Amino acid sequence: MKGVLFLCVFNSARSQMAEGLARARLGHRITVQSAGSQATRVNPVAIEAMREIGVDISGQRSKSADTINPAGVDLVVTLCAEEVCPVSLKNVKRLHWPIADPAAGVGSFEEQLSRFRQARDEIARRLNDLEDEIAGL
Secondary structure (H helix, E strand, O other): OEEEEEEEOOOOOHHHHHHHHHHHHHOOOEEEEEEEOOOOOOOHHHHHHHHOOOOOOOOOOOOEHHHOOHHHOOEEEEOOOOOOOOOOOOOOEEEEOOOOOHHHOOOOHHHHHHHHHHHHHHHHHHHHHHHHHHHOO
16 A cells, blocks of 8 residues: 655644545545654644544644654655755655645634634645545555
8 A cells, every 4th residue: 555644844733634634535545644853742723623524633643754664655745834844755756735834823713723724725625636646656
């Protein structure tokens, strides 16, 4: 089975949401993982934004990119926008989806949730193209 790895810096929001969405949509066809260069925790607002669409990521854990076995990865998708994305796994096909970090701003819970929804929906849209990439691996 082919493997996809979603990478960002903290593995707390974008890559976690991408992992959950891809697993829900494509988990029967691919192995899905996420990681970051400075792993922290899964952001509770990301959990809430995903819960709204029926995807539970509350059991996912933030992981360091150093802990990923490269043998199980055929495609790396980086999700960093303004920050520097982690670099790892040479000789692996890469895609870059520059999506602003929804956790980077301040504001009320509703304002934060709005940013997470925007990131979630953009990732979901881009997953449509990912299905074509997987077919070509």
